[in-house]
Amino acid sequence: xxxxxxxxxxxxxxxxxxxxxxxxxxxxxxxxxxxxxxxxxxxxxxxxxxxxxxxxxxxxxxxxxxxxxxxxxxxxxxxxxxxxxxxxxxxxxxxxxxxxxxxxxxxxxxxxxxxxxxxxxxxxxxxxxxxxxxxxxxxxxxxxxxxxxxxxxxxxxxxxxxxxxxxxxxxxxxxxxxxxxxxxxxxxxxxxxxxxxxxxxxxxxxxxxxxxxxxxxxxxxxxxxxxxxxxxxxxxxxxxxxxxxxxxxxxxxxxxxxxxxxxxxxxxxxxxxxxxxxxxxxxxxxxxxxxxxxxxxxxxxxxxxxxxxxxxxxxxxxxxxxxxxxxxxxxxxxxxxxxxxxxxxxxxxxxxxxxxxxxxxxxxxxxxxxxxxxxxxxxxxxxxxxxxxxxxxxxxxxxxxxxxxxxxxxxxxxxxxxxxxxxxxxxxxxxxxxxxxxxxxxxxxxxxxxxxxxxxxxxxxxxxxxxxxxxxxxxxxxxxxxxxxxxxx
Amino acid sequence: xxxxxxxxxxxxxxxxxxxxxxxxxxxxxxxxxxxxxxxxxxxxxxxxxxxxxxxxxxxxxxxxxxxxxxxxxxxxxxxxxxxxxxxxxxxxxxxxx
Numbered sequence: 001x002x003x004x005x006x007x008x009x010x011x012x013x014x015x016x017x018x019x020x021x022x023x024x025x026x027x028x029x030x031x032x033x034x035x036x037x038x039x040x041x042x043x044x045x046x047x048x049x050x051x052x053x054x055x056x057x058x059x060x061x062x063x064x065x066x067x068x069x070x071x072x073x074x075x076x077x078x079x080x081x082x083x084x085x086x087x088x089x090x091x092x093x094x095x096x097x098x099x100x101x102x103x104x105x106x107x108x109x110x111x112x113x114x115x116x117x118x119x120x121x122x123x124x125x126x127x128x129x130x131x132x133x134x135x136x137x138x139x140x141x142x143x144x145x146x147x148x149x150x151x152x153x154x155x156x157x158x159x160x161x162x163x164x165x166x167x168x169x170x171x172x173x174x175x176x177x178x179x180x181x182x183x184x185x186x187x188x189x190x191x192x193x194x195x196x197x198x199x200x201x202x203x204x205x206x207x208x209x210x211x212x213x214x215x216x217x218x219x220x221x222x223x224x225x226x227x228x229x230x231x232x233x234x235x236x237x238x239x240x241x242x243x244x245x246x247x248x249x250x251x252x253x254x255x256x257x258x259x260x261x262x263x264x265x266x267x268x269x270x271x272x273x274x275x276x277x278x279x280x281x282x283x284x285x286x287x288x289x290x291x292x293x294x295x296x297x298x299x300x301x302x303x304x305x306x307x308x309x310x311x312x313x314x315x316x317x318x319x320x321x322x323x324x325x326x327x328x329x330x331x332x333x334x335x336x337x338x339x340x341x342x343x344x345x346x347x348x349x350x351x352x353x354x355x356x357x358x359x360x361x362x363x364x365x366x367x368x369x370x371x372x373x374x375x376x377x378x379x380x381x382x383x384x385x386x387x388x389x390x391x392x393x394x395x396x397x398x399x400x401x402x403x404x405x406x407x408x409x410x411x412x413x414x415x416x417x418x419x420x421x422x423x424x425x426x427x428x429x430x431x432x433x434x435x436x437x438x439x440x441x442x443x444x445x446x447x448x449x450x451x452x453x454x455x456x457x458x459x460x461x462x463x464x465x466x467x468x469x470x471x472x473x474x475x476x477x478x479x480x481x482x483x484x485x486x487x488x489x
Numbered sequence: 490x491x492x493x494x495x496x497x498x499x500x501x502x503x504x505x506x507x508x509x510x511x512x513x514x515x516x517x518x519x520x521x522x523x524x525x526x527x528x529x530x531x532x533x534x535x536x537x538x539x540x541x542x543x544x545x546x547x548x549x550x551x552x553x554x555x556x557x558x559x560x561x562x563x564x565x566x567x568x569x570x571x572x573x574x575x576x577x578x579x580x581x582x583x584x585x586x
Contacts, residue, residue, distance in 0.1 A: 020556040027556035034575040035566065039559030055554035076542045083505055085579040138581055149576035152565075277503055282542035290548040 004208035004246065006239055007216055008174045009166035011203040012181060014191040015132060016059045016158040022131040023050030023093065023156055023286075030135070031197055034151035042156035044088030049285050052077075056129065056158035057289065059190045060100050061299045063160060064127050066188055066306060069104030073291040077129070077283040082276070085150050086134035094161075096280045099128035106164070106184070107308065108176040117322075122177050123165035132157040135198075154198075160190070166205070166216065171235045178202060178228060183307050187332045195227055202231050207252070208242045217242075218252040222266055224259045234259035238266045310335055318342075318352040327360050333374045334364070337381055344385030354388055362402065366409050378412040379405070387415040399472050400424050428475040430482065433466070436474070437482045440465040451487060459483070490524045492517050 018028050024041035040048035064071055075098040079091040105121040112118040134155040138148040162181065168174045182200060185191045193200040202225050207217035222238055225231045237259075242252050257266035305313070307329050314325035314335075329335045338359050345351045363384065367377060387408065391401050396419055407418045419425060427433055440462055441448055447465075450458040466479045492500075497517040501508050508516060559565075562575055571578035 019554045020552075024559070025552070025555060025557040026559045033562075035562045035577070036575075037559060038562075038565045043560075043565060051550060051552040053554050054551035057551070081503075085577070085582055136579075136582065137576070146581050147571070147573075147578050148581050149573055149578055151576050277499075279503070284543070287543055287545060287547045287550050 002243055003210060004217075004243060005211050005213075006168075006170055007166045007207045007209060007219075008168040008171075008235065009205045009219075010162075010164045010168070010174065010177060011205075012162040012164075012178075013132075013201040013203075014160045014162065014185055014193065015199045016056050016160060017189060017191055018053055018055050018059070018158050020053060021156040022053050022056055022129075022158040024048075026153075026156065028157050030132070030154035030157055032153055034149075035153060037153045038155070042088075043152055044090070044155075050093065050283075052286060052289075053158060057100075057291075058299055058302070059158075059188075060127070060129050060160050061291065061296065062188050062303055063162075063185070063190050064101030064104065065296070065300060065303060066184055067101065067104030067106065067124055067127065067162075069101030069124060069127055071101055071291065071296070072098045073296075074098070074288060075100055075291075076288045077286045078280045079283050080130075080278045080280055082278055084133070085148060086136045086152075086155070088134065088152065088155060092130060092133065093283050093286070094130035094280075095128035099126040101127035106177060106181055108173065108180050110173060110176060120173065122167045122173075125163040125165050127160065127162050130159045130161055131155070132159045166207075166219075171232055171239070174204065174235060175228065175232055178231060180307075183330075187304055187307050189304070189332075198226065201225070204231060204235055204238075206235060206238050206242070208239065208246060217246075218254050220252060220254065220266075221256045222259055223256060223269065230259055230261060233261075233264065234266055237264060241266060304332060307332075318356075320352060320356055324353075324356045324360060327364075328356060331374070334359070337363075337374045337377070340381035341385045341388070344382045345389060351388065351392075354391075355384070358384060358388060358405075362405050363409075366406075378410070379408050383408060383414055390415055390419065394426055394428055394475065395419065396424055396426050397472065397474075397476060400426065403472075424473060426475050427470050427473045428478055430478060433470075433474055433478055434482055434486075436466055436469050437462075437479065437486055440469060441483070441486055448487065459487075462487075490521060490528060492521050492524070 015028070015030070020026060021028055021037075021042055024039050026037040026039050026042055029037055041050055061071070075095065077093050078096050080094045080096070081091045083090050101124070104124045104127070106124065108120050108122055109117045110120055132154050134150050134152040136148045136150050164177065168177055182193050185200070186193050191200055195201070203221060203223050204225070205219045205221045207219035209215065209217040220238060220242070222234050225234055238257065245252055256269045258269045260267050311322075311325045311329045314320045314328060315322060318325075320328070327334075328338045338355065341355050341359065342351060345355070363377060363379065364374070367374060384405075387401060387405060390396050390404075391398055396404060396415075400419075404415050404418050404424060407413070407422075408415055411418075444462060444465060447458040447461045451462070462483055463476070463479055466474050466483070467476075494513065494517065497508075497513055497520065500520070501513065501516070566572045566575070566577065569577045
């Protein structure tokens with residue numbers, strides 16, 4: 001433990017999952033060929049007028065409701081003025097005085113000292129709507145090193161900025177915050193959160209202060225973080241840099257740093273645009289928003305169950321372990337798949353746990369190996385449900401079921417047809433099995449002798465013999481019973 | 490209220506205006522006049538009056554979330570002084586490392 005306490009705040013920009021941009025009808029497809037989704041509005045042509053996208057307000061409201069923020073039902077947009085080539089109007093339409101949401105929190109889980117899980121609330125300063133800027137490319141790869149190239153496809157893409165309070169006290173807390181927030185945004189279907197495409201972006205501000213000191217230290221903003229790993233690594237590097245400065249008696253300068261993944265260091269951002277005086281004022285081209293109770297009710301009705309609530313329900317109502325519940329609620333799609341499978345089974349006893357094992361181990365295992373998501377699963381929930389039912393009623397053994405599942409995964413066919421075609425039905429006919437058991441006993445005098453002499457292990461060899469004879473189809477419980485009966489005779 | 494020359498310079502910088510000494514003098518005087526006017530407005534009692542951001546009695550002008558074609562790339566770039574690879578080419582904005 002160092003002499004200093006770490007203080008971290010996060011600014012998160014999430015591009016919203018809409019068809020069109022925030023203020024014009026251009027497609028929200030920033031990754032398309034450069035400048036193919038642009039129009040007079042998002043290129044900032046004189047005389048063009050913005051019109052707000054209703055869907056993006058709905059998605060933003062969904063998010064602030066999930067955070068429990070205070071909603072400014074009368075809110076306005078403002079202009080944030082600055083010159084930069086990726087901002088063609090020379091202002092960004094944003095919100096400052098009356099953001100859509102103020103306050104609220106994100107609840108994160110941290111491991112406590114005694115192995116328990118501690119909940120911690122990371123407070124939010126505000127959540128506001130704005131528009132994304134264009135994308136610029138600079139650098140050595142360009143033929144002309146003195147120029148930058150701009151693509152305006154991203155200009156005007158609906159953006160939600162979520163500003164946290166400086167409530168995080170370690171890199172681990174910051175990571176937990178990011179993961180929790182990302183999971184919430186995915187559940188809410190507000191953003192696809194693809195960090196590698198810049199659909200979700202994090203900026204951290206970090207400062208150090210001696211333990212016990214009230215007052216915050218000087219904070220440094222860290223940008224250019226395009227993965228969770230970049231956030232973690234950059235925070236560690238920046239904390240180390242500030243620790244060294246403070247230890248040597250120097251002071252930390254308030255500035256913006258860029259994370260350089262190659263060198264693993266944070267470097268001061270040098271920009272020709274130093275004059276940060278944004279001169280916000282109400283956007284005259286957009287009339288105010290007035291969000292009434294009916295609008296809020298409509299959005300509330302569209303809200304899904306949030307990850308933590310769902311996880312707790314999986315534990316309390318379905319009896320899953322915390323580990324299984326967490327795994328099955330990793331994404332909304334996995335949780336939906338799991339519940340759909342369970343529903344196809346009419347809530348049979350013990351089904352929750354059995355289905356959990358099948359989804360968590362077999363299905364997710366196979367999907368991960370093939371780099372597929374649960375939505376792309378060749379086995380539909382009802383099909384997996386049928387397989388579990390066939391194990392439950394003794395049609396097939398659990399061992400055979402894995403073989404059947406593999407075949408289902410490869411072909412997309414139903415369990416029943418595979419079982420019939422391959423003759424995999426479990427043998428539960430005691431007459432037939434009795435004869436096989438007798439044959440196996442007769443063929444393995446050594447094992448029988450060892451077993452009778454007290455070597456329990458030899459019994460397994462006999463069971464194995466029966467399984468081999470029946471190609472694994474014998475009902476194991478019945479085999480145990482029959483063998484024991486015959487051996488005691 | 491008289492704006493100081495450094496204040497005028499700062500405002501000129503924010504607006505990316507390169508003012509000659511004469512222009513700076515004139516802008517300073519004119520901006521000071523505008524500020525004086527606001528000083529006069531401040532004499533009004535606005536206690537209990539909601540801030541007005543818009544004068545139109547209209548709220549919630551919203552658009553359906555439907556994508557429609559915009560400009561072709563050729564049209565979008567047609568007024569660009571310089572372009573390369575389907576992009577607008579501008580003087581480099583971030584200094585080299």
